[in-house]
Amino acid sequence: MDDAAQTMIENLQKNTGKSLEEWIEIVKKQKLEKHGEILKFLKGEHGFTHGFANLIAHKTLKSDSGSADDLDTLVQEQYKGKEHFLALYESIKKEIESFGNDIEFAPKKAYVSVRRKKQFAMIIPATKSRMEIGLNLKGQEPEGILEIDSKTNGMCSHKINLTGPDHWNDEVKGWLLKAYEGAG
Structure with a gap:
């Protein structure tokens, strides 16, 4: 488990006066099976912030890298029916790894969080025809392929849509590097 999750x-x-295990039991008694349902319950009924609700949801569903037995399995599950994007994912990961040795890849159920001191990117196999790279570039105006991200509940400020390997280019790599540098 990483230091941020432990904290x-x-x-x-x-x-709250309750342990993670106690909150997991509370959620299980509600028979909630979806991440969004758990978030809604914890935020609405217990006044949780998104971060704490998200932590409990992932731990309850065992859908984060700290709970999964096999991180490769989480990534493979993300790409079921989207296998044609796996090579692109590996290219993106290899590029990011070249930025430095202080990078952590944390697979979740639906995406891979990429962190330095804080999260700077998310790699998301969004649909069968589109991958998204979410980036934290606070204050950056959208330009070129860079768009404002309105879907990840503030987890990323911007996104880039990729529909295939031909969209993996120097502009994308440059935005990834800028996000990495901003997370140091």
């Missing part, structure tokens, strides 16, 4: 778990106990 959140410790703060959860301090802030």
Whole structure:
């Protein structure tokens, strides 16, 4: 488990008086099976912030890298029916790894979070015809292929849509590098 998740778990106990395990049991008693349902329940019924609700949802569903037994399996599951994007994912990952040795890839159920000191990118096999790269570039005006991201609940400020390997180019690589540099 990474340091940030461990700190959140410790703060959860301090802030609520209940442990992560107790919150997981509370959620399980509600028989909620979807991530969004758990978020809605914890935020609405218990006043949780998105971050704490998200942590509990992932731990309950075992859908984060810290809960999964096999990280490769999480990534493979993301690309079921979208296998043609796996080579593109590997190219993106290899490029990001070349930026430095302080990068962590944290697969979740539906995306891979990419962190330095904080998350700077998300790699998302969005549909059968589109991958998204979410980027944290606060204050950056959209330009070229860079768009404002309105879907990830503030987890990323911008996104780039890729429909195939021909869209993987120097402009995309440049935005990834800028996001990485901003996360240091």
